[in-house]
Amino acid sequence: MRRIVIFTLAGFLMAATAVMNIFDELETTQDKAKETLVSAFGSGNFSASYDLVKKARSLPVELRVEGARQLIRFAKDYTRTEEFKDQYKRWRQEMLGGGRRPKKFGIPNPMKVLDNAIDKQLNKSDTEKKVPADPNEMLKMRLQEFLDVSATVDFGAQVSGGRFVKSEYESKSPQWKMCYRAGKDVIQVAREEAQVWLKELE
Known part of the structure; x- marks a missing residue:
C-alpha cells in the first residue's frame, strides 16, 4: 500500500513538473513570450510561428x-x-503614428495636405477605438472577442486534403481556425480562464 501511495505521489509530482515547464516543452522562454504579448493583445493577432505550433501540437492532450x-x-x-x-503605451503610440517621420522638402499641395489630414484623423479615430489607451479596456475587448469567436467553433468539422469539407468554413476568420486547430479540450480550458480573467477586469 505504501509503495502505491509513493508511486501515486511521484506521478503527481512528475505531472506538476511537466506543467511548470511548459516553456521548456515549447523550447521558448518567458522573455520571448513577453515580447509577443503586447503586439498580440494590442492587434488581436495571436498567430505563432510554425515551429512553435508544431511543438505544441506534438504534446499530449x-x-x-x-x-x-x-x-x-x-x-x-x-x-x-x-x-x-x-x-x-509605446506600441500604441507607434500604431497611432506617434513616431518621428523624415522631413520632406518642397511646396506642398494645400488640398492634398487637407485631404491627408482628414484621412489621418479618421484613421486615427478608428484605430483608437480598436486600441484604447487603457490597457485593461483593450484586454477586455480581446478576451470578449476570443469568447465570442471560440463559442462558434465546430470542433467536429471534417477536413479532407487540408481543407474543410464544409466550404463555408474555409471563409472563417484566422482566429476561428486557430481555435479549431487547438482542439476542443484546449479551447474549453482557455475559455474558462478567459471568463475568470474578464470578470476580474470588470
Whole structure:
C-alpha cells in the first residue's frame, strides 16, 4: 500500500513538473513570450510561428490543456505589471503614428495636405477605438472577442486534403481556425480562464 501511495505521489509530482515547464516543452522562454504579448493583445493577432505550433501540437492532450491554462495565467500576471503597461503605451503610440517621420522638402499641395489630414484623423479615430489607451479596456475587448469567436467553433468539422469539407468554413476568420486547430479540450480550458480573467477586469 505504501509503495502505491509513493508511486501515486511521484506521478503527481512528475505531472506538476511537466506543467511548470511548459516553456521548456515549447523550447521558448518567458522573455520571448513577453515580447509577443503586447503586439498580440494590442492587434488581436495571436498567430505563432510554425515551429512553435508544431511543438505544441506534438504534446499530449493533457499537457496541452494544462499548458494552455498556465500560459493564460502567465499572460494575466504579466499584463498587470508596469512593464507591460509601458510597453503597450509605446506600441500604441507607434500604431497611432506617434513616431518621428523624415522631413520632406518642397511646396506642398494645400488640398492634398487637407485631404491627408482628414484621412489621418479618421484613421486615427478608428484605430483608437480598436486600441484604447487603457490597457485593461483593450484586454477586455480581446478576451470578449476570443469568447465570442471560440463559442462558434465546430470542433467536429471534417477536413479532407487540408481543407474543410464544409466550404463555408474555409471563409472563417484566422482566429476561428486557430481555435479549431487547438482542439476542443484546449479551447474549453482557455475559455474558462478567459471568463475568470474578464470578470476580474470588470
